[in-house]
Amino acid sequence: MSTENKWKANQDKVAFAKQFPGLTLDWKACEGKSVQAVIPLTGKPGAAVVAFTDGSFAVVPPLTPEPWELGQALVDARAQLEPTHKAAYVEYDRLTKKDKDALKSARLEKIIGAIQNNLEQIPELKDRLKALVKEWK
Numbered sequence: 001m002s003t004e005n006k007w008k009a010n011q012d013k014v015a016f017a018k019q020f021p022g023l024t025l026d027w028k029a030c031e032g033k034s035v036q037a038v039i040p041l042t043g044k045p046g047a048a049v050v051a052f053t054d055g056s057f058a059v060v061p062p063l064t065p066e067p068w069e070l071g072q073a074l075v076d077a078r079a080q081l082e083p084t085h086k087a088a089y090v091e092y093d094r095l096t097k098k099d100k101d102a103l104k105s106a107r108l109e110k111i112i113g114a115i116q117n118n119l120e121q122i123p124e125l126k127d128r129l130k131a132l133v134k135e136w137k
Contacts, residue, residue, distance in 0.1 A: 021055075022054075022055045022056040022057055023056070023057065023058075024052075024056050024057060024058040025058070027058075029056075030050075030052070030058060033052040033053070033054060033056065034052060034053040034054075035050055035051070035052060035053070036051045036052055036053045037050075037051045038050055038051075039051065041059065044062070045062065046061070046062025046063065046064065047059070047060065047061050047062050048060050074089075074092060115129065
């Protein structure tokens with residue numbers, strides 16, 4: 001019976017914790033709130049409890065976004081962030097263009113390399129390429 005009682009007591013505690021007053025489980029609900037404190041979560045490095053001035057709180061995971069998440073965040077929040085970080089956005093846009101240009105160049109080199117590597121094995125490739133170029137003119 002004591003094991004069963006312990007299980008039930010833990011279940012009751014967890015159910016209450018999940019309904020604790022002020023627990024915020026939706027980021028949209030945090031909008032406009034002021035942060036009172038950020039308290040490290042014991043047992044999970046990087047995670048924290050964000051306590052808001054109105055008594056509500058959220059438990060947040062470590063702030064270790066993936067590179068794609070950072071890029072998408074800069075796109076999604078541009079309207080809010082750019083007025084304060086104009087120079088950083090100019091540089092980010094420059095680097096984004098450089099990355100796109102490098103990707104385009106790498107693709108081009110890969111295609112040209114594939115053609116050059118296959119000209120001997122596929123003699124009709126040259127004629128097909130000439131025909132394709134004529135189509136584009």
